[in-house]
Amino acid sequence: MKHAIALVLALLTANTVRAAQPAGPTPQAVDATVREAIARYRLPGIAVGVIEDGKVTFARGYGETVHGSGDPVTDRTLFKIASNSKAMTASLLARLVQQGKLQWDDPVVKHLHAFAMHDPWVTAHMTVSDLLVHNSGLPEGGGDLMLWPEPNLFTRDDIVRGLRHIKPAYGFRAGYAYDNLLYVVAGQVAAAAGGASYEELVRREVFEPLGLSGCRVGEFALKDAGSVAQPHGRDGDRIVTTRGDAAIVPAIASAPAGGIRCTLDDMLAWARNWLAPSDAQKAWLGDAQRAELWKARTPMPISRLKRQWDGTHYYAYAYGFRLADVDGQWTVSHTGTLGGMYSMMMLLPDRRSGFVFMINGDGGSARTVLGEALLKLFTSPDTSKGVASYADDLERPATPASSATPAPALPDIAKRTPVRPAELRDWLGVWRDPWFGEVRLCAVGDAVEWRSAKSPKMHGRIGRLEGRYLLVWDDEAVDENAWLTFAGQGAARALRMAKFDPDGDFSSDYEDLAFSRERDCD
Template identity: 85%
Template sequence: MKPALVLLLALLLPVVGSAAAPAGPDPQAIDATVRQVIARYRLPGIAVGVIEDGRVVFARGYGETVHGSGDPVTDKTLFKIASNSKAMTAAVLARLVQQGKLQWDDPVVKHLPAFAMHDPWVTAHMTVSDLLVHNSGLPEGGGDLMLWPEPNLFTRDDIVRGLRHIRPAYGFRAGYAYDNLLYVVAGQVAAAAGGASYEELVRRELFAPLGLSGCRLGEFALKDAGSVAQPHGRDGDQVVRTRGDADIIPAIASAPAGGIRCTLDDMLIWANSWLAPTAAQEAWLGEAQRAEMWKARTPMPISRLKRQWDDTHYYAYAYGFRLADVDGEWTVSHTGTLGGMYSMMMLLPDRRSGFVFMINGDGGSARTVLGTALLKLFTAPGKSLGVDGYADVLATPPPAAAPKAALPDIARRQPVSASELREWLGVWRDPWFGEVRICAVGEAVEWRAAKSPKMHGRIGRLDGRHLLVWDDEAVDEDAWLAFSREGGKARLRMAKFNPDGDFSSDYEDLAFVRERGCE
């Protein structure tokens, strides 16, 4: 961390901790805020819990696990918590440090000899700590196509081997870019140091001692899990179930980065173990490792809205948590986003207060609005814009923003025949993503990934460019394809159809070379 940031935080934290805090919100205000958000964004279901001075004062489910089913969301409903899993992974590592089985400054290669980054110097110097704080040099979301769409056939060992082929976007420890793959590596480090699989370690070191009896990871049967929220999206104005669970939920490689599921009851226990730990919880993770977990590591950019709405002056990433000042108060938080599910955990440690909520619908803006409106009930109720006020700001582009170019109409695309693409048919390979087949299927041409079974689609032509449109709704972003010949080899590069699309669709990091024909 830069010395200037350390000094800034040292100066700021005592100030925000000493500010006189207004009283927390009453249950009626919380309920009214949640209901406004549900109505504004037509959410299928949500579970919300609030802690005040170490006590749960509000815990309620709204809506349905599946839209139109009549099955209610309750505090016992299981949700995907997505990237809120990261703090749990970091806590497992903290437990292993407390037990003397590893150190934060251990080189990763000490525990995983096969680990390598693109630069050999970075490989030798990357520590366990570096895996958790998004300053590795990897591009934002680099390699996420090995994690999602899920389930797929990539293993955690595939991810460890694939990292060396992903080119850095900035210097090691010289910036911030959110990544997921290194949390998967962190899970492998934990497994190596702890002598058990990541899944077993989480159950042994986290779920069991904290009593998180409803949380799940790894393979399990849907029928044995009780109430389970299913993800939803939008089809025009309609709320529709999407990417629903199969009867058997498979183990997934992405679990250390975003694959844990928990109920609201579990998440409130988890949150309160940080806000007002019992004697048993303090023994579970002592003061030294709690301090390590919440130490600012990587400065993060502060958005215009965070400055405007929250008067935020510092923003930094810790071990699986984000730290910020909001209205003169210290906050510790994280969010989760995963294919039709959104979550947030927000803690105000000096108050021993906070809240958790989980949404099973298309809720990106809803999460921002609800998180801000609930936080303001604690920190600055008199300054709150209210649900509609925050929602209206989000829906209105800033005055200085350049208008975005309209995306081409995909419906205008024309099919491409196998004879037209004859020159480019064959089996292609990217160093980390592996093989794809671009081959004739009848008169059409199909793109199909070997290790990501959901990634298959037909190639068409739109505005003079080749466009890949996926068959499976689980694949988020369609892709432009650019074929070329360089150095005597046929090459393929890809780019998101929507340049503002989700960063985990990291097509731009792929570099395919054709290896052989389709037969």
């Protein structure tokens, strides 16, 4: 009898919660919210889609694939989805588990004999599961310079070999720090277990069975891809194309972590597979593996704004997805960031609803604000603060104290002075870092150039600014300039680097590099 009463109460409570949920947003409300974000952040282009109760209720492109071109963004425009690729990589592994080709608790070395972390004990005990949940001990973004800027010459085998040289920032399984390299390793595990390249497996095991016909991974010809959004940045007040695609888009080592491209139509089909799977989709991936993908694995820090805006009490990483409560409702999501491209997929599984959008501009703040404003249309429209207010909150210092003591302004790069070869004669030469490889610090005319052997976009000139050596990159595709520090004498000479902006993109992980001098310049 007790169990029967408890069951009735549980059902009544669930029904009450469902009844209390607000109705989904109207197309007019979605459109107005998107247009307000576009205006606030001057976005060159964006594609937005909404699903309610398993059905697509809104799908629209805004702006242009290339700013000023007149070529419109549509629901068939291809965007880089960046780290939203991680859920596809995790799903590929789940497919292989379902097929009996690997297990989540398999040691990585069972499939990749060359795999090694800095600590031999961690090497022996790291499992396939550990690759996906950001608790390995690697520093945040550790080794990302082997992935970006792209394209570069680092292979996935280089990445597997390089991991052993990256020192941990904390204990194995002892905390959360976002990384990309282990998703590349996960792609190599999939290739070893599946008997084909990562790209072939993703096409065969994910794209084809789910009908994601517009998604691309690996090399392709730009002319064959139809409408393709190009990334944009800012040059002062101007919106400019940056990191544009070549005629042949190359395969990239980072694909399992963030190298897949999809259209809005594809991303809506991908989202519907999770929210309202058909019988065929449930056969593609059964309930057991779907549940594995959405189990909370690693607790994540909850930001001040998530607590303030959403009343969030838990936030955790699963296999390629993030889990959180928002206004008392369960959400499953991820974002993507990749050099002038930003994306978000937000699912509310209990409502079979959610949204996706992709931006081809300088849209980090825009993604945060638009994502919050659209989410509130589902979870709490009556208390939504709207785009303008969320944007103001994001720009406001966290505390009155921080307002009174702002962070010191960065030095003016334009005031740097060139460094002549004679000034650095004791430091010129070929240098090597154990995982990043060889760089040349050599005279070029009356200047000193820094040039990477395996990352061709990473070349620049050395200058002096406020008594320090500053490396300013020639190529706009390299996100963060770097301070250089020289120390030691003779064979003990060392070169270290640090981000010019201490708060800059964590993927510019210069602080993890430790160069030793190998020989003179040729």
